[in-house]
Amino acid sequence: MFGMGFFEILLVAVIAIIALGPEKLPTAMVEVARFFKKFKSGIDEAKSTLDNELQLSDMKEEASKFKAQIDNVKSSVKLENLDLGVNDILNEEPKPAPTKKEEPQGEKVSFKKKESSSSSDKFKVNKKDKENEGADA
Numbered sequence: 001m002f003g004m005g006f007f008e009i010l011l012v013a014v015i016a017i018i019a020l021g022p023e024k025l026p027t028a029m030v031e032v033a034r035f036f037k038k039f040k041s042g043i044d045e046a047k048s049t050l051d052n053e054l055q056l057s058d059m060k061e062e063a064s065k066f067k068a069q070i071d072n073v074k075s076s077v078k079l080e081n082l083d084l085g086v087n088d089i090l091n092e093e094p095k096p097a098p099t100k101k102e103e104p105q106g107e108k109v110s111f112k113k114k115e116s117s118s119s120s121d122k123f124k125v126n127k128k129d130k131e132n133e134g135a136d137a
Helices: 006-076 086-091 127-136
Strands: none
Touching: none
16 A cells, blocks of 8 residues: 555554544544545546546547548539539430331241140151151261
8 A cells, every 4th residue: 555565554553543642543544534535536537537638639639630631622622623514415406316217027926826736746757857867867
């Protein structure tokens, strides 16, 4: 405690008993304890206030950096120099709408079933087809 050893504390206690006497010693100890308690709470309060102020100053510093960055961006981007081509678009004459080109009429495709063919007709082989296969081989 306060860099004092057991012997030093015992010596201070003996001197306090002799100087104050046994009657005043308990009240003096209570007052000394209150003083240390108030002193310690005052120091803790000062530390917390200092920490809050340092955090607040750090936050202000960061805010000023961000503000400076925003100002730099604002100054580098001017709306007058920004050319999006809006004037060209507004001044252009309208182009005629494209006409539909006639596509050549091709074979019409239908997905309807033919009624005349039966399922057995699908697997029938014509003699002409057999002859063509034999000639190819």
